[in-house]
Amino acid sequence: MNPVFYQTTARIPSAIIRTPGRFLRTALPALSLGLVVLGIAWLNPRAISYFGLNLMLNLGVPVALATIAQMFVITVNDLDLSIGTFVSFVGCVAATWLRDAPPLGVIILFGAICVYATVGAVIYLRSVPSIVVTLGMLFVWQGLAILILPKPGGKAPVWLHDFMNLRTPYLPFPIITALAIAALVHIGLMRTSYGAILRGAGGNPNAMARAGWSLLKTKVVMFTLAGIFGVLAGLALIGLTTSADANIGKGYTLLSIAGVILGGGEFVGGRVSPVGAVIGALTLTLAGSLLNFMRISPDWQVGAQGAILIVVLAARAVINRAERRLR
Amino acid sequence: MRLRSSHGFLARPWVWSYLGALLVWLAAIAFTHGYGAGGMLTAGLALAVFSVITGVAQMFVITLGPGNVDLSLPANIGLASAVAMKVMNGSDAMIAAGLVASLASGVGVGLANYLLIWLLRIPPIIATLSASFILQSVGISYGRGLQIKPPRGFADFTTAQLAGIPLLAIGTVIFTYGIAILLHRTIYGRSVLAIGQNARAAWLAGIAVERVRCATYVLSGALGGICGALLAGYFRGSSLEIGDEYLLTSIALVVIGGTSVSGGNANVAGLWGAALFLVLLLTMLNTFGVSAGVRLLVTGLVIIGVITAAGGQKTGSLR
Numbered sequence: 001m002n003p004v005f006y007q008t009t010a011r012i013p014s015a016i017i018r019t020p021g022r023f024l025r026t027a028l029p030a031l032s033l034g035l036v037v038l039g040i041a042w043l044n045p046r047a048i049s050y051f052g053l054n055l056m057l058n059l060g061v062p063v064a065l066a067t068i069a070q071m072f073v074i075t076v077n078d079l080d081l082s083i084g085t086f087v088s089f090v091g092c093v094a095a096t097w098l099r100d101a102p103p104l105g106v107i108i109l110f111g112a113i114c115v116y117a118t119v120g121a122v123i124y125l126r127s128v129p130s131i132v133v134t135l136g137m138l139f140v141w142q143g144l145a146i147l148i149l150p151k152p153g154g155k156a157p158v159w160l161h162d163f164m165n166l167r168t169p170y171l172p173f174p175i176i177t178a179l180a181i182a183a184l185v186h187i188g189l190m191r192t193s194y195g196a197i198l199r200g201a202g203g204n205p206n207a208m209a210r211a212g213w214s215l216l217k218t219k220v221v222m223f224t225l226a227g228i229f230g231v232l233a234g235l236a237l238i239g240l241t242t243s244a245d246a247n248i249g250k251g252y253t254l255l256s257i258a259g260v261i262l263g264g265g266e267f268v269g270g271r272v273s274p275v276g277a278v279i280g281a282l283t284l285t286l287a288g289s290l291l292n293f294m295r296i297s298p299d300w301q302v303g304a305q306g307a308i309l310i311v312v313l314a315a316r317a318v319i320n321r322a323e324r325r326l327r
Numbered sequence: 328m329r330l331r332s333s334h335g336f337l338a339r340p341w342v343w344s345y346l347g348a349l350l351v352w353l354a355a356i357a358f359t360h361g362y363g364a365g366g367m368l369t370a371g372l373a374l375a376v377f378s379v380i381t382g383v384a385q386m387f388v389i390t391l392g393p394g395n396v397d398l399s400l401p402a403n404i405g406l407a408s409a410v411a412m413k414v415m416n417g418s419d420a421m422i423a424a425g426l427v428a429s430l431a432s433g434v435g436v437g438l439a440n441y442l443l444i445w446l447l448r449i450p451p452i453i454a455t456l457s458a459s460f461i462l463q464s465v466g467i468s469y470g471r472g473l474q475i476k477p478p479r480g481f482a483d484f485t486t487a488q489l490a491g492i493p494l495l496a497i498g499t500v501i502f503t504y505g506i507a508i509l510l511h512r513t514i515y516g517r518s519v520l521a522i523g524q525n526a527r528a529a530w531l532a533g534i535a536v537e538r539v540r541c542a543t544y545v546l547s548g549a550l551g552g553i554c555g556a557l558l559a560g561y562f563r564g565s566s567l568e569i570g571d572e573y574l575l576t577s578i579a580l581v582v583i584g585g586t587s588v589s590g591g592n593a594n595v596a597g598l599w600g601a602a603l604f605l606v607l608l609l610t611m612l613n614t615f616g617v618s619a620g621v622r623l624l625v626t627g628l629v630i631i632g633v634i635t636a637a638g639g640q641k642t643g644s645l646r
Contacts (some may be wrong), residue, residue: 300464306464
């Protein structure tokens with residue numbers, strides 16, 4: 001595609017001016033979120049209030065965290081099919097051990113992150129496809145979750161519940177959290193030099209290896225980060241639901257992939273956008289509320305998420321094609 | 328496959344899946360002191376059928392090359408099972424119509440998948456993912472409160488046995504033989520392999536790449552549709568979740584069965600070995616009396632163990 005793509009972030013402002021198509025592409029995630037919010041505001045103005053936003057968006061926090069986890073993995077050209085059951089597993093640990101025996105709970109969660117790092121190392125060292133290894137991990141986490149909590153139950157630790165239900169001034173807690181997550185990951189991945197190397201490991205692994213960077217290390221770092229954000233997603237989810245269930249994170253794998261793509265991330269080449277990913281996750285979360293206000297049966301909630309994904313991708317395709325015709 | 332025969336019999340990865348299947352079966356028999364050995368095989372064969380059908384579908388798609396995978400299989404199967412039961416409506420006279428309807432539903436899904444890939448120029452993994460979101464909703468909405476039992480004749484057909492061997496398994500063995508011929512001896516099959524090895528070279532060689540890709544996604548959709556109808560017959564009713572396990576199973580089968588995940592090299596014989604291995608592994612764990620959690624845990628570790636031991640090619644991942 002356009003060689004501008006491979007330049008460093010420092011050059012982007014001029015690139016935006018040069019290619020309106022690129023600007024449109026970047027603005028697309030925010031635009032789709034804006035449209036969904038506008039739709040809600042039009043159908044039910046009262047929903048756009050402190051309380052309403054809190055209610056509609058609070059489940060967006062764990063989705064956003066899981067999406068960021070998926071984004072780290074996608075950056076290095078892999079795919080994590082196990083994030084959903086991993087969130088379930090973390091949830092089960094949080095609702096049992098983390099409450100009853102906090103030190104043990106912390107050790108287990110730490111161990112789980114180490115397992116994620118190991119998965120990254122195995123994928124690189126044995127050069128096996130990530131979707132197969134994470135497919136296996138999907139079963140492993142699910143199995144462990146069922147072993148911990150054979151029946152739905154458990155209870156969130158009090159501090160976790162209190163934290164997730166904070167009443168922040170002015171802006172609702174989920175919005176502040178989403179902003180914080182987006183800012184933190186954006187700075188870490190897009191604005192630091194090691195972040196550029198991490199993305200480079202996805203963009204052109206051979207070049208990074210020739211330049212002396214360890215691809216094993218970048219892979220392990222990315223999977224560790226995915227593990228950390230997966231743990232945060234599980235904790236956030238349990239803080240909101242207060243009790244756990246071995247299948248609680250079931251939909252998160254597909255949601256997280258959809259969120260990354262919706263946010264402008266691409267599947268290969270280390271081109272991702274943390275801010276976009278968070279926006280994508282929030283859009284998918286709000287789609288359900290919009291449907292509610294439109295009095296459409298919740299049966300179509302998943303379908304609406306799919307439709308949004310298709311519409312955004314179609315818009316992106318149209319922009320790309322128009323751009324090619326102009327040149 | 329033929330090219331690599333010089334590496335000897337054991338160098339073929341799919342041989343190991345049969346050995347594994349034999350091993351877990353023997354372990355299960357040893358545990359029961361030979362009791363129920365035949366029954367285990369019969370049940371194993373019956374369940375392996377559904378895995379093999381979805382495995383064939385996924386194998387063709389994955390063979391198309393990096394990035395190709397059909398994530399819409401479970402939703403497709405769930406929808407087709409509901410369509411089949413609704414059209415059959417419990418009447419033996421409508422069995423053929425129901426099968427055709429489920430097939431048509433599957434073909435439609437395949438076409439939709441391909442259209443998304445082609446129109447939006449997006450990776451197939453994303454196209455089939457978004458399609459499966461919409462299919463799930465269609466399935467929920469269409470199948471709501473659907474409690475139709477399959478017609479007697481159809482249910483009996485899916486569980487019929489010939490000398491202890493499920494009729495369906497015999498049919499599927501013949502079917503997979505046909506698939507092997509389709510893959511290795513027809514222009515279509517060779518085109519799929521060529522595209523998987525190098526899509527650009529295949530295009531330059533004059534292969535109608537887009538037409539072959541379209542046919543492959545339609546084939547995958549159609550197989551999913553038929554599998555949905557058969558599952559509904561076997562389990563005495565349709566459900567949306569009926570196909571859920573087959574996304575992972577189909578991918579696992581393809582990998583354990585020795586098909587290259589980076590495309591261009593498919594293996595039909597390995598699918599049966601891998602399917603029997605996974606089904607018998609579950610049977611063995613069941614006879615050991617372990618809990619559902621341990622069963623999942625072991626399945627996962629086995630998949631990782633097999634793929635890690637086999638190792639991958641130095642180039643290419645699934646995407």
